[in-house]
Amino acid sequence: MDEVDVVVVGAGFAGLVAATDVLSAGRSVVVLEARDRVGGRTETVRLAGAELEAGGQWTGPGQDELARLASRLGVPTFPQPAAGDEVVIRPDGTAVRTPAGLVDALDTAAFEELTEAMAALDALAGTVDVAAPWQTPDAEALDGSTLESWMQAHIASSDARTALRITVRGIFATDPANLSLLHALFYVAAGGGWMSLVGTEGGAQQDRFEGGLQEIALRLAADLGDAVRLRTPVRRLAHDAHGVRAEFDGGSVRARWAVVAVPPTLAARLDYVPALPPARDQLTQRLPGGSVIKFHVVYDRPWWRDQGLNGSAFCLDGPVSVTYDATTPGRGPGVLTGFVEGADGVAFGRLGQQERGIRVIEVLVRAFGDDARHPTSYVDRDWSAEPWTRGCYGAHFPPGAWTQLGPALREPVGRLHWAGTETATRWMGYVDGAIESGHRAAREVLA
Amino acid sequence: MDEVDVVVVGAGFAGLVAATDVLSAGRSVVVLEARDRVGGRTETVRLAGAELEAGGQWTGPGQDELARLASRLGVPTFPQPAAGDEVVIRPDGTAVRTPAGLVDALDTAAFEELTEAMAALDALAGTVDVAAPWQTPDAEALDGSTLESWMQAHIASSDARTALRITVRGIFATDPANLSLLHALFYVAAGGGWMSLVGTEGGAQQDRFEGGLQEIALRLAADLGDAVRLRTPVRRLAHDAHGVRAEFDGGSVRARWAVVAVPPTLAARLDYVPALPPARDQLTQRLPGGSVIKFHVVYDRPWWRDQGLNGSAFCLDGPVSVTYDATTPGRGPGVLTGFVEGADGVAFGRLGQQERGIRVIEVLVRAFGDDARHPTSYVDRDWSAEPWTRGCYGAHFPPGAWTQLGPALREPVGRLHWAGTETATRWMGYVDGAIESGHRAAREVLA
Numbered sequence: 038m039d040e041v042d043v044v045v046v047g048a049g050f051a052g053l054v055a056a057t058d059v060l061s062a063g064r065s066v067v068v069l070e071a072r073d074r075v076g077g078r079t080e081t082v083r084l085a086g087a088e089l090e091a092g093g094q095w096t097g098p099g100q101d102e103l104a105r106l107a108s109r110l111g112v113p114t115f116p117q118p119a120a121g122d123e124v125v126i127r128p129d130g131t132a133v134r135t136p137a138g139l140v141d142a143l144d145t146a147a148f149e150e151l152t153e154a155m156a157a158l159d160a161l162a163g164t165v166d167v168a169a170p171w172q173t174p175d176a177e178a179l180d181g182s183t184l185e186s187w188m189q190a191h192i193a194s195s196d197a198r199t200a201l202r203i204t205v206r207g208i209f210a211t212d213p214a215n216l217s218l219l220h221a222l223f224y225v226a227a228g229g230g231w232m233s234l235v236g237t238e239g240g241a242q243q244d245r246f247e248g249g250l251q252e253i254a255l256r257l258a259a260d261l262g263d264a265v266r267l268r269t270p271v272r273r274l275a276h277d278a279h280g281v282r283a284e285f286d287g288g289s290v291r292a293r294w295a296v297v298a299v300p301p302t303l304a305a306r307l308d309y310v311p312a313l314p315p316a317r318d319q320l321t322q323r324l325p326g327g328s329v330i331k332f333h334v335v336y337d338r339p340w341w342r343d344q345g346l347n348g349s350a351f352c353l354d355g356p357v358s359v360t361y362d363a364t365t366p367g368r369g370p371g372v373l374t375g376f377v378e379g380a381d382g383v384a385f386g387r388l389g390q391q392e393r394g395i396r397v398i399e400v401l402v403r404a405f406g407d408d409a410r411h412p413t414s415y416v417d418r419d420w421s422a423e424p425w426t427r428g429c430y431g432a433h434f435p436p437g438a439w440t441q442l443g444p445a446l447r448e449p450v451g452r453l454h455w456a457g458t459e460t461a462t463r464w465m466g467y468v469d470g471a472i473e474s475g476h477r478a479a480r481e482v483l484a
Numbered sequence: 485m486d487e488v489d490v491v492v493v494g495a496g497f498a499g500l501v502a503a504t505d506v507l508s509a510g511r512s513v514v515v516l517e518a519r520d521r522v523g524g525r526t527e528t529v530r531l532a533g534a535e536l537e538a539g540g541q542w543t544g545p546g547q548d549e550l551a552r553l554a555s556r557l558g559v560p561t562f563p564q565p566a567a568g569d570e571v572v573i574r575p576d577g578t579a580v581r582t583p584a585g586l587v588d589a590l591d592t593a594a595f596e597e598l599t600e601a602m603a604a605l606d607a608l609a610g611t612v613d614v615a616a617p618w619q620t621p622d623a624e625a626l627d628g629s630t631l632e633s634w635m636q637a638h639i640a641s642s643d644a645r646t647a648l649r650i651t652v653r654g655i656f657a658t659d660p661a662n663l664s665l666l667h668a669l670f671y672v673a674a675g676g677g678w679m680s681l682v683g684t685e686g687g688a689q690q691d692r693f694e695g696g697l698q699e700i701a702l703r704l705a706a707d708l709g710d711a712v713r714l715r716t717p718v719r720r721l722a723h724d725a726h727g728v729r730a731e732f733d734g735g736s737v738r739a740r741w742a743v744v745a746v747p748p749t750l751a752a753r754l755d756y757v758p759a760l761p762p763a764r765d766q767l768t769q770r771l772p773g774g775s776v777i778k779f780h781v782v783y784d785r786p787w788w789r790d791q792g793l794n795g796s797a798f799c800l801d802g803p804v805s806v807t808y809d810a811t812t813p814g815r816g817p818g819v820l821t822g823f824v825e826g827a828d829g830v831a832f833g834r835l836g837q838q839e840r841g842i843r844v845i846e847v848l849v850r851a852f853g854d855d856a857r858h859p860t861s862y863v864d865r866d867w868s869a870e871p872w873t874r875g876c877y878g879a880h881f882p883p884g885a886w887t888q889l890g891p892a893l894r895e896p897v898g899r900l901h902w903a904g905t906e907t908a909t910r911w912m913g914y915v916d917g918a919i920e921s922g923h924r925a926a927r928e929v930l931a
Binding site: 185 | 625629630658662753755761771773830833869887
């Protein structure tokens with residue numbers, strides 16, 4: 038049996054960052070990862086000459102932890118192409134080509150309502166205590182209601198509500214019905230506001246990374262060397278006042294502390310001996326992952342650019358919510374990426390990949406025209422089907438969870454410490470939040 | 485390795501009933517139970533000469549599955565003592581002794597609002613399709629909101645809202661903020677309406693069982709004999725088109741079908757090979773158990789009866805929600821039982837049992853007077869802390885879960901079938917529902 042100072046469960050960004058900090062402080066560390074790769078909810082896949090990002094891919098202003106890490110590891114960014122018109126598919130299924138987005142696709146009253154609703158939610162988000170959402174003024178009332186209820190009460194236009202619902206899917210990969218209003222506000226506050234979350238230029242989809250976002254995780258893992266063990270799913274964490282034993286099939290690691298850096302719903306499935314206290318267990322029972330299927334459609338070349346289109350479509354009649362140009366600049370084929378999220382993601386997950394491809398291409402044809410009809414490849418990833426993720430982008434808090442159980446989110450249980458983007462106070466659900474959490478967990482065990 | 489027709493995971497009522505039906509049909513069965521006892525969320529504990537029911541204990545009109553089973557096994561009922569006055573502790577902390585309950589404890593306007601709210605919720609519950617709540621008229625709107633939001637919109641009196649909140653805790657062991665309105669309505673419909681759920685005479689707390697409710701499970705297990713294996717927590721279910729292998733520490737059982745009869749949050753923690761489809765996994769990520777600590781306070785004798793009190797207190801200022809006389813008729817000491825539920829249950833779970841006892845006895849003294857101050861014993865059970873339950877009374881559906889994922893609740897995955905009270909269409913959350921589900925799962929695998 039190996040003995041180290043710290044055992045880290047999970048080689049996503051949170052776990053790799055925590056391990057790096059522990060090692061930098063002169064302590065020994067082992068990272069146990071269930072998959073045959075590192076990077077968690079990011080993965081770069083090479084297909085048909087294209088470099089496809091199956092999971093997280095963007096960054097933008099305010100994601101300072103990620104910027105700092107990428108800069109230290111020498112992974113440069115390039116801008117998400119935004120030049121050109123985008124397409125909006127209206128709730129009635131008609132497509133509108135526009136340089137300015139929703140303002141040209143909704144009627145004036147609906148657009149004004151949508152704008153006012155986002156401003157009102159931004160203002161409410163400004164009242165949230167991101168380090169302790171349960172201490173927000175009026176927290177219990179905000180947490181007793183869903184975002185959907187707020188929308189029903191504050192937005193009269195059905196089209197405006199639909200547009201906000203699709204926007205929410207794009208951010209949370211779940212529907213407003215599932216979200217505590219307090220959680221939605223927290224998340225918006227943690228990510229710098231609605232415009233920051235939804236925007237390309239100036240927003241969270243502004244930039245991509247050379248070689249893909251996973252490249253940063255790969256470099257962290259390379260620096261950690263043998264400390265990272267792949268194909269080693271942890272089954273049990275036995276813990277007492279002296280230390281932790283992490284058991285996996287065929288072996289175990291003994292450590293003074295553990296950092297559990299996997300999504301809450303997977304953390305819930307480990308066998309803790311002794312069992313976790315009620316508040317912690319009840320919390321992880323209540324933090325489901327979102328539902329998202331991310332697709333890539335590969336074409337000989339990015340033909341939409343010839344037509345002055347930027348590859349972005351915002352679809353108000355489902356099942357796709359939004360698409361983007363995912364072509365690697367300067368080389369390779371043309372690629373469109375996009376997402377089927379929330380309730381549509383669940384329904385899509387019941388279909389086979391071939392049927393999903395047919396339905397996605399139908400949407401692309403409606404948005405961009407007949408050129409979309411004949412891709413060279415279609416590939417998608419249902420993150421809810423991944424045994425070692427079981428939902429993306431992140432977990433969300435349903436009503437009641439923050440105010441009743443929030444303090445258990447980061448509170449260590451003896452020598453068990455909790456990391457992962459869901460434990461972040463800024464950019465929760467993003468890689469930036471994962472990095473913040475890894476640093477914080479490392480500080481805790483090094484203290 | 486053993487080979488049987490059906491392997492059942494969990495020896496609660498659902499699993500024992502399913503196994504009994506399989507055996508009666510001439511097929512072979514094994515029941516694998518993690519605990520050293522059967523009965524799931526029921527257990528009779530002998531302490532200080534008293535017979536205490538640590539978990540479920542009552543039945544009442546409409547619980548026909550339970551009545552039929554108890555009758556077949558020869559376990560008679562006796563009435564929950566109801567004669568005498570009860571006590572209501574008002575939201576301001578003052579106690580009122582009354583023969584008629586809340587009508588004497590709330591002001592007239594508040595009481596009328598409460599009554600009207602329950603009638604309105606009953607009427608809405610009448611629209612619910614209990615076999616398929618997602619097909620209820622207006623299901624998405626009902627499922628997009630919390631019961632708390634409905635209460636805020638429909639009940640002006642703060643005292644009436646408090647009374648309904650405590651009532652909801654008594655039924656669901658969670659707070660109205662956590663409940664999808666659609667789920668609350670479904671649950672009320674499945675249990676015969678509000679008055680059925682909250683009532684003693686004529687309601688779900690009308691009768692108890694000689695020897696305790698667990699006695700029925702013990703007799704089922706006795707008839708199953710060696711087929712029930714205790715201290716055998718299942719870790720993994722490997723399944724394919726031909727059968728299922730249930731793996732536990734040190735062994736496994738091979739079967740043609742499996743019935744998984746544990747609460748959803750525990751079903752979620754098994755290692756399925758191959759992994760479950762996204763909809764099923766996402767559903768179990770969203771079905772947390774409630775939080776309840778059930779206490780028993782033992783006295784030399786049931787002294788409250790001398791004062792014309794029936795031992796029931798309904799406490800609107802927490803942390804206890806409700807108490808009942810739990811004395812075994814004709815013998816033994818006097819016993820009061822009661823519950824700390826929902827958010828108060830979570831907070832109570834952070835205290836030690838001694839501190840909990842002090843706080844419970846403070847409430848009993850306020851309700852019943854100084855005689856309550858000196859019990860011979862205090863004992864409680866935090867069902868959220870039980871590794872093989874992790875929450876009671878049952879799981880609840882937060883907003884969005886029924887409409888987005890409900891069809892996955894009972895849908896078999898290959899040769900894996902799902903039982904447990906959470907899969908019932910009547911009396912979900914009750915032993916009656918567990919029995920219904922056991923019969924249904926057995927029919928599925930025998931078909």
